[in-house]
Amino acid sequence: MRLGEVLSLAAGHLGKTSETARLDAELLLAYALGRTRIELYTDFDRPLDEFELAAYRALVARRARHEPVAYILGEWGFRRLTLYVDRRALIPRPETEIVVERCLARLRGLVEPTVLDVGTGTGAIALAIADEHAGAQVTAIDLSTSALELARENAEHLSLAMELLEHDLRNGLPGGPYDLVVSNPPYVEPSDLDTLLPDVRDYEPHVALVGVGATEAIARAACDVLRPGGWLVLEVGDGQASQTLGRLAALGYGDGTITLDLTGRERVVEGRR
Ligand SMILES: C[S@@+](CC[C@H](N)C(=O)[O-])C[C@H]1O[C@@H](n2cnc3c(N)ncnc32)[C@H](O)[C@@H]1O
Structure with missing residues (x-):
């Protein structure tokens, strides 16, 4: 044939x-x-x-x-990088490239800014920032030891430096002060798990998908580790942006903005400490 x-x-x-x-x-x-x-x-x-x-x-x-192509290939493109991907962590999505775009816009002009990536998974956001903003001092945390292992493998094969810590965001955020805190937290409601495509539900780690209150916990904890004037940049689920923006305002963040993804959905929310 x-x-x-x-x-x-x-x-x-x-x-x-x-x-x-x-x-x-x-x-x-x-x-x-x-x-x-x-x-x-x-x-x-x-x-x-x-x-x-x-x-x-x-x-x-x-x-x-239903096995995702990215897991079969073992690698996937994210911005300028080719990352190793496997079932230890979520496959980086195109909308998360917009999250990085927003972070880079907020960091523009800063020399050696400090950045914290909360729930780093493959290391996608942290590594893309380290790659695209010369001098960025990036720390990345995750609860999952296997995701951290994969993030470390990615940092090594890409020769990009970042600090990796095993840390549960429910215990607050480590270190600081940071110029920017970024996160693509788990934001699927447990009751919505069954509505996800089998490609996602049956293959990607549930700890990366399902999270109750993670966004709120990060926004609260970031107040303690952001420098005054520092930025919080969050990816949110479809339909969660205005509520998240309201929560940021209630926590004292200013200059709130929402950015659309390439399909026109409101997926990135930012606020300034
Ligand atoms: C949606 S994934 C995002 C992965 C990666 N940042 C990306 O955008 O492709 C969420 C990540 O948060 C991590 N996570 C979930 N609960 C956490 C917690 N309580 N503390 C720290 N990390 C957590 C998961 O292990 C997962 O890697």
Whole structure:
């Protein structure tokens, strides 16, 4: 069977379970053949041998069982970085790239600003800030020892420096004073867990998804560790932005702003101590 034909068959099969079937099929085939996606298009008529077909079939079968492509590939792009990803931590999302964008805007012009990332997971936010703001002194915390292990592996392979601490945000926030505290906290209500796609619900760590009161706890605790004039930048769930903005105002934060994600949903809330 030729490459183009195999790709169409796989995309058709994955279409039953994935909204991004064609993209998934291409990413998995490129991975199986050790090529880039673009190279697939220059090789459309090439026949695949039985070993290549068997390897590809195994990957497509995993995806058909809802395993996220990022976990199958073992790496995922986030801003300028390629991060290792696996089931130890949440897969970084495109909306979180906007969170980083907002942090960089708040840090602009500061020499060696201090930054705390609360619930770092793969280290995505912390590492992107370290990468894109020269001199940033980044500390990242997480409750999950396995997520911290993965974040450390990412920092090492990217040769980016950050301090990693195992810490539960419910005990307040460590260190400081910081110029900026950022978090993409778990914000799914426990009662909504069953409404999530199986790709998310059955594969990503529940500690990264479900959290009651984490956003409020971070906003309260950040008051104690932010420098006067320092910024709190929070990712929130769809529909949670105005309520979060109100809570920040009640806690004494000023200059509240909401930023939309690329699909027009209100997903980032900021306030100034
Ligand atoms: C939504 S994930 C965000 C991961 C990463 N920052 C990102 O944006 O891709 C939330 C993270 O918070 C961590 N977490 C959950 N509860 C926590 C707590 N009580 N204290 C510290 N970290 C916590 C989880 O382990 C998870 O890594």
